[in-house]
Structure formats: structure tokens, C-alpha cells
Amino acid sequence: MKQQYTITVYAEDRTGLLARITIIFSRRKINIDSLSTSASEIPGIHRFNIVIDETEEVVRKLCRQIEKQVDVLKAYYNLNEEIVWQELALYKVPTSEVTDKMVVERILREYGARVVSINNDYTVFECTGHREETDRLVKVFEKYNLIEFVRGARVAIIKKSEGFHKKIKEFEAKEPGEEAVENEYLNQNDKVFTM
Incomplete structure (x- = not known):
């Protein structure tokens, strides 16, 4: 069942990112009801609020697709009562x-x-x-x-969020390699050819 969702995206402030994000919606023929961008609580990181009417399954897939963009750090989705x-x-x-x-x-x-x-x-x-x-x-x-x-477009804050900046600080505080994951496609026996 379609419901109104607000997608919150944290991303680096880069030229062209907004166009790349909106293309994700237009390719799927999804209408954006409202879109706002602004600086966030983290210097150099912008916040996008995107309002759409869709099913949760479609919104979940959209968030995963948005997170694949190089400059995107995280995408969340919430119903109106959660923001x-x-x-x-x-x-x-x-x-x-x-x-x-x-x-x-x-x-x-x-x-x-x-x-x-x-x-x-x-x-x-x-x-x-x-x-x-x-x-x-x-x-x-x-x-x-x-x-x-x-x-104007919707501005929203997630009710049960401690803030994205806390997650960034926790990530930055970790030692390099602390959460290293072996690449499932490449192990020691595989050969990499370069030209």
C-alpha cells in the first residue's frame, strides 16, 4: 500500500549530486512531492529531504540505490508519524x-x-x-x-534519531582496519590483471 514517506539523505556537498539523485526517481517514474536541500549539523555534509508517495518496498530499494552514489553517506526513510x-x-x-x-x-x-x-x-x-x-x-x-x-519544501527531523553526526564521529574514532571485511570476489589465489 502506498503511503507518504520522507527520505532523508546525508551527502557530501558536491556539484551534480542532486541531479544524480533525482534521476533515480525519474527512471522509475516516481513523482517527488517535495524536495529540500540544506547544510546539516556536520560541516561539509548536506541533508536532502525528499517526500514521495510509494510502498515501503519501493522506498527501501530507492534508499539502497541512493546510497550507491559515491558522495552519499546514508539514506533513511520514515513515515510522517516518525518525524x-x-x-x-x-x-x-x-x-x-x-x-x-x-x-x-x-x-x-x-x-x-x-x-x-x-x-x-x-x-x-x-x-x-x-x-x-x-x-x-x-x-x-x-x-x-x-x-x-x-x-516551500518540507524540512524534517527524525524523532528517534541521535543525529547522524554521532555515527560519523564513531566511525572516525575507529582504528583503520578494525572492521575490515575480506572482499568476497577476491582472495589470495585469485589473480588481478592490469594493463
């Missing part, structure tokens, strides 16, 4: 439509919105929340001749 997430939305409405102080105060209080810009022609409101919350405010502003609406 804390938000989306930012901006709404532009004619200032003449919302000049009544009571209207603005009610919207600010009831929807947790705030005013980010006011000029003679338009006022821009901002709201942060889940998609349902930002969609409700679209309907409210449509009554006031909504000019423009934009929603």
Missing part, C-alpha cells in the same frame, strides 16, 4: 482587502500566521505548518482576492 516536519507558505493579498484590523488579527491568531511585508498594493503573510494547515489558509485568503501563493 517532526514543517512547510513554509507565503500568501500575497491586496492590502485594500485586509486593511480591517480585526481581519488581520483574527488570521494571525487563528492560523498562526504573521505579516512579513506590507505596502500600498499588497500584504504578504507567512505561515508555517503541515500541508493541511497551509492549505486551509489558502481558502481563507481566496475570500480576500489572493494574488499569489507559494509553499
Whole structure:
């Protein structure tokens, strides 16, 4: 059964990586609902949040495929209840439509919105929340001749995670060869030919 998943990818900050990751989805004809990239808590490591509607089996395979990319360190997937997430939305409405102080105060209080810009022609409101919350405010502003609406991509934090930086530090602290695994395709009797 398809469900909404958020895939979190930790990767080195390299040019072209985003294109390589999105190709993995397009080759499988999987629509990305939301995609955000940002710096992470680890210097030089970026974090991608990718939202899709798919089955768990498909999402698991996608994560394995993403992890095969050279610059990717780790990919996780989580259901909505396993993460804390938000989306930012901006709404532009004619200032003449919302000049009544009571209207603005009610919207600010009831929807947790705030005013980010006011000029003679338009006022821009901002709201942060889940998609349902930002969609409700679209309907409210449509009554006031909504000019423009934009929603940012999802940002998410995994609830039961101790942070990826802890795993990196543990890995860096290990002595070289501590977890060496013999290559299953090559042993002492095999010959390697080079040209």
C-alpha cells in the first residue's frame, strides 16, 4: 500500500549530486512531492529531504540505490508519524482587502500566521505548518482576492534519531582496519590483471 514517506539523505556537498539523485526517481517514474536541500549539523555534509508517495518496498530499494552514489553517506526513510516536519507558505493579498484590523488579527491568531511585508498594493503573510494547515489558509485568503501563493519544501527531523553526526564521529574514532571485511570476489589465489 502506498503511503507518504520522507527520505532523508546525508551527502557530501558536491556539484551534480542532486541531479544524480533525482534521476533515480525519474527512471522509475516516481513523482517527488517535495524536495529540500540544506547544510546539516556536520560541516561539509548536506541533508536532502525528499517526500514521495510509494510502498515501503519501493522506498527501501530507492534508499539502497541512493546510497550507491559515491558522495552519499546514508539514506533513511520514515513515515510522517516518525518525524517532526514543517512547510513554509507565503500568501500575497491586496492590502485594500485586509486593511480591517480585526481581519488581520483574527488570521494571525487563528492560523498562526504573521505579516512579513506590507505596502500600498499588497500584504504578504507567512505561515508555517503541515500541508493541511497551509492549505486551509489558502481558502481563507481566496475570500480576500489572493494574488499569489507559494509553499516551500518540507524540512524534517527524525524523532528517534541521535543525529547522524554521532555515527560519523564513531566511525572516525575507529582504528583503520578494525572492521575490515575480506572482499568476497577476491582472495589470495585469485589473480588481478592490469594493463
